[in-house]
Amino acid sequence: ASGRAAPGRGGRQRSGSSGSAMAEAQDAPGRRGKRPGDEVEEPARHFDTKTTEPVSFFLSSLEELLSWKPDGNGDFNICTVPLAERQPPLHSKRPRTLVCHDMRGGYLEDRFIQGSATRNPYVFYHWRYIDIFVYFSHRTVTIPPVCWTNAAHRNGVLVLGTFITEWTDGEKLCEAFLAAGEEASRAVSEQLARIAQHYCFDGWLVNMENTLSAAAVKNLPPFLRHLTAQVHSAVPGGLVIWYDSVLQNGTLKWQNELNQDNRVFFDACDGLFTNYNWKEEHLERTRALAGPRQTDVYVGVDVFARGDVIGGGFDTNKSLRLIRQHGLSAAIFAPGWVYEHLGEENFLHNENKFWGLLAEYLPTHSICTLPLATSFSLGMGTSRFLDGKVEEAGPWYDLSAQDIQPLYSEHEGRLNTSCCLQDAWCGGSSLRLQGIIPAGEEHVAIRLFSLQMPAPPKLFLTLLYKLEGSNTEFAVALELTTWDSGTCHEGNVTSLPEPNSRHHPRFLPAPPPGLAKLLASCTRGSHGWTSRCYELELQDCSLRDLSLLVSRQQPSLQEMPFSCLLGEVRVLDAASVGAAPPQVQSLSASQLWWQEGPTAEQLSLSLTLRWAFPPGQAGWFRVFSQGVRCRQGQTPPQLLGLAHACLYRAVGLAVPRPAAGQSCRLELLVEPVLHDELPVDPQRWGRLVLIYSAPATGTSRDGH
Structure with a gap:
């Protein structure tokens, strides 16, 4: 294939799933055929201007918001992970927990969509305890970096x-779209809804921290109603969700509660996020006024404890104790x-301590779909592991992973x-379980996941673990519990259920014939890791908890300490x-950018790969x-x-420099990793062959 890309668009070559394609250089994103060092034009906000890596972005003005439209260069920012089902659902009347992430202005290392080599980054991983995550910055339109979504x-x-407006500039912005009438405000609400839909996140926190004119505040409730709809x-x-700031008369005055001065905005949307300087009487008045919508009031707790706060x-x-009361x-x-x-140094320890202190007031959530497969990776690490050994040394950070x-x-x-960041089966970390089996007791069960779903007739379970420390006189296995039911039975109808609805799946030395993929995963323990496979047949049961059962090898009246790593469940x-x-299918290359290589015998190639794969079928x-x-x-x-979507930008790939009259061949492969993490035959991977040669005499070496 040959030919230049049209201005602003990368040409594209297509291949079959196992076929090949040849390609000449096209334009790099944001560069439109310019040489390295030339001024970068749009779509620069989608790509790092030095490396052409894809980056997450924000919008800084009303003009940028109103002129936004979907652009293929922004595809990297689209979340491809569907919102997992969980129980209870958000619309249940149970009090919820919202986390508002505000760190050093936002868009730090998390802006690099394909990850970065960041040492000791910030990560959040206590997802089971929360309902809503807000990505906050002081940019006018904060689009959450896709890794968080x-x-x-x-x-x-x-x-x-x-969506935030602040200070004098915020007043001017609000005048421009709120005081200007219904048509102007509807254009803003429609654009905000389109952006959330396009990038596949779930809505907006609206935060107006500036005085509003009479005309602007009059149109604010209709704007919120229209945006919500x-x-x-x-x-x-x-x-x-509306943040407690402006009153119905347009004054900027934080109330620390729901009251008659801000209720009109609460009534126009899905919830109110209150300011932080409340006392118990504020909570009493809020609850009385909210009535049946009391769980739609999110009482603000500033962890930095600025101002006059409870804790x-x-x-x-x-603070959490009072809010829940x-x-x-x-x-x-x-x-x-x-x-x-x-x-940063003891962050993971301190993070677990912080959320452990709150756990009593944070109702947990249950998983309600299968397959459930996890290697417990935090999306960061000091190395990247695969099959129990280091695949790539050095720090990395990618929350999408x-x-x-x-x-x-x-x-x-x-x-x-x-x-545990020092050892893992896959990804960057494993789960360390440490504890004591009390004197006189045979085992302890450590709850890993809460479940709430009908059990299929037959389950396969797999476990990868490693015993730690000098004491290895204990055994580990998986335990499933089911919700109490008169109809739930294990195995066939004549077998008796175990007491307390606890089920211990049958260990499989080898899986049944015909399940070759599972066979491979049952015998793959290595590098000190042990692999176990189990099966469990259930009838008319509903799954409740998945736990790790740690048992003594020999009876003893002494308490026994234990420590082990879980690499995969x-x-x-x-x-x-x-x-x-x-x-x-349809693996293609576009937006090629050639540069001088790290050595005289090499070139540096950056390019965008795109392919097709059924939505929701691959984890990555x-x-x-x-x-x-x-x-x-x-x-x-x-x-x-x-890659966490059907596209990937390879940046700075060092390849041999062809001699005059010579062609070189580069093969690119895409391996899908399924949700059940069972291996995929290489014949089903995507393959693309790129053939490149030295340019004709007189052609620039840089850029093309």
């Missing part, structure tokens, strides 16, 4: 962006205090669940295990380069990175 959705949590229409389950920092539980929802603002105030997270249990010092519906996976994709050949021989496959 991917991680939150994988764990069943909604993500909101922020538009979001509900465009985003199933979407939300609009922040490690005393945040004091009055049946209200909570909005925890800036929990990054743990990272910013206490430092965060796995489904468990409950982080702690019981009076006798049991502790934490993250999977719960699979046996009926779906044997299904053939789809094939990666692994992208490789292989077989760079100019004369003879080839290099082994090299992992370029992980």
Whole structure:
């Protein structure tokens, strides 16, 4: 294939799923054929101007908001992880927990969509305890970086962006769209709803921290009603929440409660996020006024404890206790205090301590779909592991690669669940379980996940673990509990259920014939990791909890300490295990950008890969380069990175420089990683062959 790209668009070559394509250079994103060093034009906000890596972005003005329209260059910012189902659903009347993330202005290392080599980054992973995640910054339109939406959705949590106006500029902006009449305000609400729909996040926090004119404040409730209706229409389950700031007369005055001065805005949207300087009498009045909508009031808690507050920092539980006593929802603002105030070094320990202190007031959520498969990765690490060994050394950070997270249990010092970055089966971390089997007891059960779903007739379960420390006189296994029911039976109808609805799946030395994929995963323990497979047949049961059972090898009257790492846990519906996976289709390359290489014998190539794969079928994709050949021989496959959508931008790939009259061949591979994490035959991967040659005499070496 040959030919230049049209202005502003990268040309594209297509191949079959296992076919090949040849391509000449096209324009790099944001560069439109310019040489390195030339001024970068739009769409620069979608890509890092130095490297052309895709980045998350915001909108800085009303003009940018109104002129926004979908653009193929922004596809990297689209969340591809559907919002996972969980129980109870958000619309239940149980008090909710909102987390508002505000860290150093936002768009830090989390703006790099394909990850970065950040050491000791901030991560959030206590998703089981919260309902809503707000990404906050002081930009006019804060579009959440897609890595946060991917991680939150994988764990069943909604993500909101922020629409904020502040100071004198905020007054002018509000005058321009609120005081100008219904048509102008509707244009803004429709654009905000379109942006949430396009990038697949779940709505908006609206925060107007400036005085409003009489004309502007008159049109504010209709604007909120229209925005809420538009979001509900465009985003199933979407939300609009109003921050407690402006009063119905246009005055900027924080109330720290729901009252008659701000109720008109609460009535126009899905909820109110109150300011932080409240006392118990504010909560009493709020509850009385909210009536049946009391769980739509999110009482603000500033973890930095600025102003006259009940409690922040490690005393945040004091605020939560009062909020829950009055049946209200909570909005925890800036929990990054743990990272910013206490430092990076012991962050994971301090983070678990912070959320452990709050756990009593944070109702947990249950998973309600299979497969459930996780390697417990936090989306960061000091190395990247695969099959129990280091695949790539060095720090990395990519929240899109965060796995489904468990409950982080702690019981009076006798049991502790934490993250281990030093060793993992896959990704960047494993789950460390430490505790004591009490004197006279045979075992302890450590709850990993709360479940709420009908059990399929047959389950397969897999476990990868590693025993730690000098004491290895204990055994580990998986335990499933079911909800009490007179009809629930294990195995056939004549077998008796175990007491307390506890089920211990049968260990499979080898899985049944015909399940070759599962066979491979049952015998793959290595590097000190042990692999176990189990099966469990149930009739008319509903799953309740998945736990790790730690048992003594020998009876003893002494208490026994234990420590082990979990590398992977999977719960699979046996009926779906044997299904053939789809094939990666239509792999293509576009937006090629050539530069001088790191050595005189090399060139540096950046390009965008796109492909097709059925939505929702893959957890992520692994992208490789292989077989760079100019004369003879080839290099082994090299992992370029992980993709969480059907596109990936390879940046700065060092390839051999062809001699005059010579062609070189580069093969690119895309491996889908399925939700059940069972291996996919390489014949079903995407493959693309790129053939390139030295330019004709007189052609620039840079850019083309």
